[in-house]
Amino acid sequence: MDFIGAYTPSHLTFLLEGFWITLQVAFLSIVFSFAIAIVVGVLRYARIPVVSRILATVVELVRNLPLLLIIFFTYFALPEVGIKLDKFYAAVLALVIFEAAMLSEIVRSGLNSVEKGQIEAARSSGLNYVQTLWHVVLPQALRRMVPPIVSQFISLLKDTSLAVIIALPELMNHAQIINGRNVNYVIPTFLLVAVMYFVVNYALSIVSKRLENKHA
Amino acid sequence: MIDFSILIDHWDMYLEGFGNTLKASLLALIGSFVLGTIFAIFRISPIRPLNWIGAAFVEFIRNIPLILVVFLFFVGLPAIGIVLNPFLAGTMGLTVYTAAFIAETIRAGIQAVPKGQTEAARSSGLTYLQTMRYVILPQAIKVVIPPMGNQFINLVKNSSVLGVIAGLDLMYFGDLIAADTFVTFDVYIFVGLFYLILTLPLSSFVSYLERRLAKGR
Amino acid sequence: MKANKVWKKVAGMGLVLMLSATALAGCGGDKTSEGAASGGQSTGAAGAGTIAKMKERDKFVVGVKYDLNLFGLKDPATGNVEGLDIDIAKAIAKKVLGDENKIELKEVTSKTRIPMLKNGEIDAIIATMTITEERKKEVDFSDVYFLAGQSLLVKKDSSINGIKDLQKGMKVLTAKGSTSAKNIRASAPDAEILEFENYAEAFTALKAGQGDALTTDNALLYGMAKQDPNYRVTEETFTEEPYGIAISKGDAEFVKTVNDLLKEMKENGEYDKIYEKWIGEKPKK
Numbered sequence: 001m002d003f004i005g006a007y008t009p010s011h012l013t014f015l016l017e018g019f020w021i022t023l024q025v026a027f028l029s030i031v032f033s034f035a036i037a038i039v040v041g042v043l044r045y046a047r048i049p050v051v052s053r054i055l056a057t058v059v060e061l062v063r064n065l066p067l068l069l070i071i072f073f074t075y076f077a078l079p080e081v082g083i084k085l086d087k088f089y090a091a092v093l094a095l096v097i098f099e100a101a102m103l104s105e106i107v108r109s110g111l112n113s114v115e116k117g118q119i120e121a122a123r124s125s126g127l128n129y130v131q132t133l134w135h136v137v138l139p140q141a142l143r144r145m146v147p148p149i150v151s152q153f154i155s156l157l158k159d160t161s162l163a164v165i166i167a168l169p170e171l172m173n174h175a176q177i178i179n180g181r182n183v184n185y186v187i188p189t190f191l192l193v194a195v196m197y198f199v200v201n202y203a204l205s206i207v208s209k210r211l212e213n214k215h216a
Numbered sequence: 217m218i219d220f221s222i223l224i225d226h227w228d229m230y231l232e233g234f235g236n237t238l239k240a241s242l243l244a245l246i247g248s249f250v251l252g253t254i255f256a257i258f259r260i261s262p263i264r265p266l267n268w269i270g271a272a273f274v275e276f277i278r279n280i281p282l283i284l285v286v287f288l289f290f291v292g293l294p295a296i297g298i299v300l301n302p303f304l305a306g307t308m309g310l311t312v313y314t315a316a317f318i319a320e321t322i323r324a325g326i327q328a329v330p331k332g333q334t335e336a337a338r339s340s341g342l343t344y345l346q347t348m349r350y351v352i353l354p355q356a357i358k359v360v361i362p363p364m365g366n367q368f369i370n371l372v373k374n375s376s377v378l379g380v381i382a383g384l385d386l387m388y389f390g391d392l393i394a395a396d397t398f399v400t401f402d403v404y405i406f407v408g409l410f411y412l413i414l415t416l417p418l419s420s421f422v423s424y425l426e427r428r429l430a431k432g433r
Numbered sequence: 434m435k436a437n438k439v440w441k442k443v444a445g446m447g448l449v450l451m452l453s454a455t456a457l458a459g460c461g462g463d464k465t466s467e468g469a470a471s472g473g474q475s476t477g478a479a480g481a482g483t484i485a486k487m488k489e490r491d492k493f494v495v496g497v498k499y500d501l502n503l504f505g506l507k508d509p510a511t512g513n514v515e516g517l518d519i520d521i522a523k524a525i526a527k528k529v530l531g532d533e534n535k536i537e538l539k540e541v542t543s544k545t546r547i548p549m550l551k552n553g554e555i556d557a558i559i560a561t562m563t564i565t566e567e568r569k570k571e572v573d574f575s576d577v578y579f580l581a582g583q584s585l586l587v588k589k590d591s592s593i594n595g596i597k598d599l600q601k602g603m604k605v606l607t608a609k610g611s612t613s614a615k616n617i618r619a620s621a622p623d624a625e626i627l628e629f630e631n632y633a634e635a636f637t638a639l640k641a642g643q644g645d646a647l648t649t650d651n652a653l654l655y656g657m658a659k660q661d662p663n664y665r666v667t668e669e670t671f672t673e674e675p676y677g678i679a680i681s682k683g684d685a686e687f688v689k690t691v692n693d694l695l696k697e698m699k700e701n702g703e704y705d706k707i708y709e710k711w712i713g714e715k716p717k718k
Contacts (some may be wrong), residue, residue: 001295010510064369064415065408066376068387073408076394076548077401084552154279163280165380165630167499167540172283177509180324180500180633181660185452186295190288194280201279290473294641302627382606382638392628395544395610398571430604 011178015189018174019196025088025170026157029095033156034149036100037069041107042133055104062101068162069096075166091163099156106148110141150208154201161197171196219402226393233389234410240307240385241372241414247311248371249364252318254360257348259323267334270319277316283377290381306378306385314371325360326352362429365422372414386410445612483556483680483687484529493526496541496555500633502656503711507540514538517711518559521578521678524703525557542631544610547571550679557687558679561653563612573684574677574690579708581650582670583616585655587641593646595669599624606635606644613649616672632657639664650674652712656662 040059044052062070074097075090085093114137122132164172175193179186223230258270277285286309289300300308329352337347379387390407394400487493496569497518498505504516523533539555546558550572561581585605587593599605601623607613609628616678618626629635632649636657639647647654665717680687708716 011265014509060416060419061412064373064419065411066373066387068376068379069390069404069408069411072391072394072400073404075545077404079548079552080401084554086554089547158279158281160284162377164283166545167542167631172281172287174509176287176637177500177507177633180637183291183295183637186637186641187288187292190284194276194284197281197284198276198279202275205279290643291637291641294643298686299642325455382629388628391544391609396564396615398547401547 001187002182002184003188005182006178006185006195007192011185011189011209014174014178015171015192015196018169018171021088021155021168022160022170022172025091025095025160025163025168026153028092029099029156029160032096033099033103036096037103037107039082040100040104041111042138044104044108044109046129046133059101059104059208062097063105065098067094067098067159068165070098071166087163087166087168090166091160091168095156096209098159102155103149103152106145106152107141110145110148111137113144114140146211147208150204150211154204157201157204158197175202218405219399222393222397222399222402223406226327226389229389229393230386230406230410233384233386234413236303236378236384237372237375237386237410238414240303240310240375240378240383241368243307244310244314244371244375245368247303247308248314248318248367251311251315253322255315255319256322256326259319260326262344274316274319277279278312278320282309282313282374283380285313286377286381288417302381302383303378303385304374310371310375310377313374314367317367317370321360321363322356324363325356328359329355362422362425365418365425369415369418369422372418373411376411445631462552480496483684484690487529487556491530492535492537493522493530494539494554494556495522495525495559496539496546496552496560497558498523498542498631499540500631501561501653502660504653504656505538505559506656512699517579517707520662520707520710522557522559524676524698524707525691528692532699542610543608544630546679548611553681555578556598556680557691561650561676562679563650563674564677565612568679571682573682574679575688577675578676578695578704579652579676581652581674581676583613583648583672583674584651585667586636586647586649586654586664587645587667589665591645591665594667596621596671599646602605603646606639606646606647607649608632608635611649612672617648620671641646650676655712 040055044055044059046052063146071091071094074085074094075087078085078090087212118136119132121127122136127135160170163170164176167173171193175189177188255270255273258266259274261267261270286306289305289312290302290311293300293305333351333355334347337351338344342350375385376387377383378385379391382388386407390403394403397403453555460697466635478642497514497516499514501516505514506516507514519538522536522538526536527533539549541549541555541558541560543560544556546560546562547568549555550558556571561579562568564577568574585593585596585599592598593603596617599621603624604627605617605624606627606629607617607622608631611628614626614628617624627638629638629646632647632653635644635647638644640661647657651666651670658664658666678691680691695704705716
């Protein structure tokens with residue numbers, strides 16, 4: 001093990017550059033997968049005849065596939081049907097598809113957890129269905145969803161590392177490049193990389209716990 | 217539209233990969249169940265240092281990527297003289313990673329059993345371990361089974377990281393076929409179907425259990 | 434500045450999602466016509482006019498390797514990618530655009546390079562790519578710009594000196610999608626072949642003791658041995674690997690331009706200079 005050789009300033013900045021890409025991919029994927037998940041979750045909750053059925057099937061299929069396969073798919077297979085994405089967007093698209101499916105399940109069960117009595121009360125006080133959803137059901141459900149959603153975000157940040165397989169220059173990829181120079185760098189480099197992921201994720205999980213306590 | 221010859225011509229590769237994916241998932245399931253139970257007991261044990269070890273393991277592993285754990289087993293261990301073959305390194309990485317999640321699941325299950333029962337069992341003369349073995353764990357297991365099922369589904373999906381370290385699993389062979397034939401789209405569709413053969417039945421079984429548990433309450 | 438870039442990416446991603454949604458919908462709609470067209474080649478016209486494309490954007494976008502000493506290696510300290518392939522790319526940029534610095538490098542691996550060229554993500558592949566009949570169905574190749582041969586990289590004290598020494602149970606590492614994998618399977622059927630995402634991963638695995646030998650073209654192996662003196666290249670080569678520059682299928686204009694340039698460089702000695710700079714000796718005639 002060679003900590004001094006592994007932690008040179010140039011290696012450290014190289015890792016940070018990778019981490020910056022990781023964070024960008026994660027941020028974009030969170031924004032888009034969350035937005036899509038709310039729409040899908042609400043549509044499924046609303047039980048619109050054909051739409052809900054189709055969405056349920058798609059979500060079930062995506063949730064049961066490995067993310068790695070979806071990344072390969074968006075990067076290597078989509079070009080065959082004319083959709084051409086570079087590595088960055090292929091990784092983001094794969095993450096958005098996968099995480100939106102996972103998150104939509106959370107949204108749906110959060111919506112289901114709101115008591116039916118409240119909906120009836122809101123409806124009888126003159127709100128229409130959409131207003132009831134928007135003003136009564138969704139705000140309460142979202143509050144209850146905070147912990148599982150944050151833990152899904154943590155999964156997402158970790159999952160960005162799978163983009164190493166399409167050589168996206170994110171944190172894992174940069175770590176492997178350093179590892180390739182000398183076997184004695186492997187353990188020190190991985191330890192540092194682990195700490196980088198850990199710090200961000202642990203901070204997220206603390207925020208989630210705070211929010212949970214506040215609302216409880 | 218989809219080219220079935222890709223499936224037929226490489227049937228042996230798909231099958232070998234499928235077998236190894238199944239093997240890795242089962243081995244990791246058993247291993248992570250044992251390891252996870254140990255760490256869950258650490259976390260709730262009355263002995264402080266064990267508590268800390270349990271918490272440190274679970275929190276650390278849960279917050280780092282799986283592929284990092286697998287790489288550590290694959291290229292990290294050799295740096296200190298331990299060389300495992302790719303399949304084994306991958307399976308052990310999966311085991312350790314999954315164990316952290318299973319430990320949390322089991323801990324939640326144990327803590328769902330009312331505290332009064334522990335006190336009652338202890339005061340009727342059972343030791344701490346006996347209380348765990350005969351009173352708490354049997355009840356906890358019922359609560360724990362559906363989330364454990366979800367962990368197993370994740371395990372099957374996560375086993376695809378073996379493909380990155382030449383672990384001879386379904387993802388690895390699928391990837392080889394795609395690289396050799398250039399028919400990526402169809403190859404990955406078939407790879408996906410093979411994964412669904414494993415995960416879809418599991419996931420409907422889990423939702424059945426969840427529904428039953430919800431009714432029982 | 435940086436926040437600005439992030440928002441650009443947000444907008445970009447939104448567009449991408451919309452496009453893929455419409456493209457998927459479109460693809461669902463006219464499956465029959467697509468099926469009929471894709472009988473022979475799916476991307477027929479996409480390849481034409483690379484030179485016009487380059488001139489319009491005033492940049493030559495080229496796929497190179499980032500993990501191969503001597504041909505294309507990224508130095509983490511400086512961020513520069515250097516090697517023989519990069520020098521060839523610069524010569525092309527100079528010929529077409531008049532300035533050798535008008536190049537943009539993109540990292541490719543043996544597996545990603547053909548999809549990237551077909552995507553139009555890159556104008557050409559200069560990435561130690563062997564010309565094969567199978568690949569010619571997917572892309573067009575220039576004339577040979579480097580003649581390599583497959584060999585083995587082993588530990589300095591290894592007993593392996595050639596493929597005849599590869600016994601049953603020995604593990605040979607290489608990269609997915611490379612010709613090396615196919616060749617070694619044919620010439621050493623007893624050995625166990627493990628394929629990785631790229632050569633850097635394979636070399637890391639070799640150093641970690643995960644295999645007995647790493648196989649690919651000797652040109653690349655020399656680079657690895659130079660990087661880590663604990664390893665040596667066996668002398669025997671058991672294949673001939675002519676490297677070519679891959680260009681979109683059907684773009685004869687660009688192929689001719691590149692071939693003329695290669696001929697020119699060989700005649701005026703520029704090629705020999707580049708060769709010697711990286712390989713350390715004069716090219717064999």
